[in-house]
Amino acid sequence: MSTDHMFSAKLPTDTCEYVPIMRRSGLGKKYRKMLENYQRKFDEFMHDLIEESRRTESGSASSPDQSKTIIQSLLSLQEADSEFYTLFPNICTYSAVFRLRNKLICFPAYTRSPFKSERNTVVNSVVDPKESTEWRHHAGNDLSSFVGVRKALIVTSPSAVEECFTKNDIIFANRPRSLSSKHFSYNYTTISVAPYGDHWRNLRRLAALEIFSPARIAVFIGTRKTELMLLLRELMHKCNEGGGSTKVDLKSKFVELAFNILSMTMAGKRYYGESVADAEEARKARFFIREMLENSGRSNLGDYLPFLRWVDFKGLEKRFTTLMQRLDKFMQDMVDERKQLLAAGSNGSATMIDHLLSLQENEHEYYSDELIKGIIMVLLIAGTDTLSISLEWAMALLLNQPEAIKKIKAEIDAHVPEDGLLEEQDLPNLTYLQNVIKETLRLYPPVPLLIPHEASEDCTVAGYHVSKGTMLLVNLWAIHRDPKLWEDPTKFIPERHQERRDDGFTMLPFGAGRRGCPGAGIGTRVLGFVLGTLVQVFEWERPSEEMVDLTEGRGFSIPKVEPLEAICRPRQAILQQHSLVPP
């Protein structure tokens, strides 16, 4: 069979599928035989192609990655991960070849095994932002591809991103559906996954006015300060016990701090630290929180290969259902507790839930308990993960570059009164600190592919025709490290942001357009406040002479592989001036 014939062959429809009685006529058998024959020839063809690539590869062992063919690259992936590439050899190779033939720029359908790590998400195992950066060198800029059977557009150039989020912004304001979004979104009604339309617009309006407006952010300034003070006091105490300094597991501390800030804002409760009200309840909650953070970004191979949905591949569906039932109960308890406190005469609107409950009084149908739970759940998840991961990366980068810590200290000492601790209101004056945060978000954007978008209509991007239903992945990792856009792109240089007035679409850690992050303002504020205060109050050092290992792991938000630890010691000047007793 010639390849041309093979690709253009149209298989006749199996009449027996529609008229079962014809199966008896032997027609079905004939059809099956024909399919088997076709499959065998196709396999032979693929086998030859792969063998030929293998031979060429071994003949030119030194060939650099960029000059490899797609099959050769897939073969090297197979070497690293034979389990996965033996299970799905054909899916990988077929998708590559079909796309070659269609003259679409190629991208491997599966670049990593989703089986290996519990922390993997399919989006990352399928389209790893770092790997698609590698492939971009191989294939050109923006990639139109398939992720399994899903059409995907992987964008890595600022001009294409601009097209997506300006002229095509409404078209891409949809989100694709996935197993995890189905289970963790009260049937696709939460702000982060609801389809573009009236309900989502209402949620965004509500969030802009009632949650993220400057007035609401100001209301909770005291809550954020109290939580940070509790952490400072804990560290001070440990330093005292440790004879002046202590080693801190910063990864855990940042997750705890971020979650406490958010849960205090939402529900007036904290779940970590010595000041929790109910230790047993907090212990259970911490278990859910960990599960929630680990699973919320996880998706399912069945999202990309529908036949796997039938077998509940890896038991994820069952796991998501159980987890969501427990989460729902956790959220409902939070809401009920606030209702009881309000009924007992506690001061209303003191927390975000109180505020949403007061809206419920007037519009009971719309502001249902389910809507309130959905809002709270998304904010807790979206906020905790992004804030804690960014803080961890920022501290890791600073520990490797102590001069930057010195510069932050000098700036704070110059702008904050000697006898005072940094306040959120000081942040606009601390430009170097802000540049450190910017540079951290450039190098390690916590949502490196954004949340996937989906085209609701046909459109064009970078000259490609993009059809309705295509999933859009914006590869921030590639854009933020593009040597054409950034000098020494992998180096941590906060100063580079001093002169840059407008990053346009060359840097967008919060996304852009209608679906961009509504928490950007509060997010940068919390990062600046926490980072600045930690540097103002303590001297920080690496636990050993060795540089902090900056290897990135995989997951929805590119976590640091090695949890960050550091030594802290209170600064003498601070010890003399502050009691660090929470207000």
Ligand code: HEM
């Ligand atoms: C360093 C901090 C943060 C970063 C870098 C960040 C980044 C992002 C990104 C990239 C998106 C997806 C945008 C897109 O798909 O185009 C997003 C969405 C979102 N973020 Fe954030 N975020 C941060 C903090 C927060 C915080 C603190 C909250 C809330 C407390 C929050 C709430 C949300 C919500 C609700 C969405 C979904 C918006 C929608 O689909 O309409 N984020 N964020």
